[in-house]
Amino acid sequence: MPVEGATTTIHELQYSDAAKLIPLITTVFPKTSSIKILPFAPFNALIIIANPVTTQQIIDLVDQLDIPRGNRQIKLHTLQYASATTLAPLLSKIFADKIVAGKGEGKTATGSAVKIIAEPRLNALIIIADRLATDRVLQLIAKLDTVQGTSGETQLKLVPLENTSAKRMAVLLSKIFSDSVVAGKGEGKTAKASPVKIIEEERLNSLIIIAGRIEIEQILSLIKKLDVFQESGKIKSNFKLYHLKHAVAKDMAVLLKEVTGRITEVAR
Structure with a gap:
């Protein structure tokens, strides 16, 4: 049955196997009455049936995934608390060899060992890396994906x-x-x-x-x-942290700094 208001687009891939990308793409863009994504083996392409806006969103994601992979795998990791669009550029700075200026998707230069893409629709991260690097990224994500402060400004x-x-x-x-x-x-x-x-x-x-x-x-x-x-x-x-029982930290810091020049007071 034709999809109302939709166009049909054939989008060829350069590096990835179209059939293998389908499960990930359809996780982000589930098959509905208005979206259909099918592999087209003769051209190693995707047939996308959707409205023009959704079609372009799908193509944008496919283009980020369609890179030389070597022994790298693709993993979709959903976040519970942290924002995917916040974590992606942070993780890219830590794990990517080179960062390409973009819109915060965490894009990396071609050939970089790790690529991390934010997927805001699912609040998820798409990680392209070898098994060892993927494990390291996931370990750090586990530490970062924590309950946010109640003030909303974490x-x-x-x-x-x-x-x-x-x-x-x-x-x-x-x-x-x-x-x-x-x-x-x-x-x-x-x-x-x-x-x-x-x-x-x-x-x-x-x-x-x-x-x-x-x-x-x-x-x-x-x-x-x-x-x-x-x-x-x-x-x-x-440095070393000292807790004072009786003296005021600020006063003690001033006195000791005059003598040594290397005292920092922390009033908490």
């Missing part, structure tokens, strides 16, 4: 460090800014209800911060003070 920010180990900094900042810390392997994991989560990213020696706008500003301000190079000793930044 943000994600990637912060590269120059002079400090991301692992050490994540642990320290989690102790300072988290309501409660869950024992882990140094990723800075926090309790489910905590408004701040800080995760180390060893690939870039960076921190991934999940927090509200005000908390992020406070964290960035503290990182700027801690991530410094100590010229006198020619060593990278080193």
